[in-house]
Amino acid sequence: MANVLDLRRRIRSVKNTRQITKAMKMVSAAKLRRAQERAISARPYAKMISSVLESLTRRIDIFDETTGNLSHPLFAERPKDRDRSERVLLIVISGDKGFAGAFNANILKAAFNFIEENEAGREIDIEAVGRKARDMMRRRFPAAEYSEATEETPAARQPRKSRVELTGDHPGMLLKLEADRVFELARSIIDRYTSEEIDAAYIVYNEFKSVIQQRVVVEKILPLIKIGSRQVTGAAEPSAEERKRAAEAAVTAGVPLEEADTHEADEEARKFGTANVDYIYEQPPTQLFEALLPQYIASMLYHAMTESVAAEHAARMTAMDSATNNASDMIDSLTLHMNRVRQAAITKEIIEIVSGAAAL
Numbered sequence: 001m002a003n004v005l006d007l008r009r010r011i012r013s014v015k016n017t018r019q020i021t022k023a024m025k026m027v028s029a030a031k032l033r034r035a036q037e038r039a040i041s042a043r044p045y046a047k048m049i050s051s052v053l054e055s056l057t058r059r060i061d062i063f064d065e066t067t068g069n070l071s072h073p074l075f076a077e078r079p080k081d082r083d084r085s086e087r088v089l090l091i092v093i094s095g096d097k098g099f100a101g102a103f104n105a106n107i108l109k110a111a112f113n114f115i116e117e118n119e120a121g122r123e124i125d126i127e128a129v130g131r132k133a134r135d136m137m138r139r140r141f142p143a144a145e146y147s148e149a150t151e152e153t154p155a156a157r158q159p160r161k162s163r164v165e166l167t168g169d170h171p172g173m174l175l176k177l178e179a180d181r182v183f184e185l186a187r188s189i190i191d192r193y194t195s196e197e198i199d200a201a202y203i204v205y206n207e208f209k210s211v212i213q214q215r216v217v218v219e220k221i222l223p224l225i226k227i228g229s230r231q232v233t234g235a236a237e238p239s240a241e242e243r244k245r246a247a248e249a250a251v252t253a254g255v256p257l258e259e260a261d262t263h264e265a266d267e268e269a270r271k272f273g274t275a276n277v278d279y280i281y282e283q284p285p286t287q288l289f290e291a292l293l294p295q296y297i298a299s300m301l302y303h304a305m306t307e308s309v310a311a312e313h314a315a316r317m318t319a320m321d322s323a324t325n326n327a328s329d330m331i332d333s334l335t336l337h338m339n340r341v342r343q344a345a346i347t348k349e350i351i352e353i354v355s356g357a358a359a360l
Helices: 004-057 103-118 131-140 179-194 240-253 263-271 285-359
Strands: 086-093 122-129 164-170 200-210 213-222 231-236
Touching: 004 240, 004 285, 086 103, 086 131, 086 179, 086 285, 103 122, 103 131, 103 200, 103 213, 103 231, 103 285, 122 131, 122 179, 131 164, 164 179, 179 213, 179 285, 200 285, 213 285, 240 285
Parallel strands: 086 122, 086 200, 122 164
Antiparallel strands: 200 213, 213 231
16 A cells, blocks of 8 residues: 555646646647637638639630530549549648547548548558658558659659558648648649549548537548539547537637637628629639639648647647546545545554553
8 A cells, every 4th residue: 555655746746747738728728719710711712712713614615515514624533444443642631749639540540441441443642741640651551652853854653562652741731831831732732633643632631610510521622523512521520528528628728619700701702703794804714713723722721721720729628628637536536545544544553552551
């Protein structure tokens, strides 16, 4: 049995840990507020560019007469009955740090489920955004190899080692999210799709609306079907117990539970450039449409990353709140145990004194 001194040391250690987890909770709550503001401020741009593209589709003649769809390369669906296997790109957006509960585990689980369901007859390339996804994918799958680029010839991909390969990783990208890096990634994905290196592109991330409204989503971003419409192929909702814990953590940290009301801003963004008038463009509408489509893909990626950052801070805030509560419960239990041990020691000493006096 531990003595009183050992129990006091244990209680002091747990109190120090509780101070750390409480501080981490408050830091995550502050970062969550800023991440929410950034995610909300990025939404009007995405809606406006969608409105402009929808307006341009009514003024350009690039529709396929047989299918009725836009005949742009990013709208082209590859036929499945070809000589080679279908090639799919999967972008996995995870966190760069731990102590976020099951946040990273849920994203990686959704990614592995997608790979298992689509591995048969398909070749899957993985782009990992975040250190957690990079480390896990490196352990599970081989990295793609490329020949050295020269002035005359670009780097060429070597024969595949496996049906699933890691083609790129972007650690630290979410720690300081920059639009230029996101656009560079979007441009790379578009180039790979238009050159038929890949036949489809999917993204796995944590969709965030509020602390209690979030889910892990698998969304198809290429080929495009319709401007402004999402292609969600899979989603995993949090349990009622997880929502309850998140709500309790948000209340104690002063974070609002409900989603921010952006209805008016969204309506204004939807109306942008959609009036039934004949706009005069400096460039031809077709040229504008082709120039804005990469921006549209980049806005989809940026939207997913901003929401994933907010969801990570919310998960870390909830995890640190649970750790703080568990530390408080442990301190109470250890204190009660220490008092009992001390009382037993005092009682034993009293009995020894009384017994010695009675013997005299």
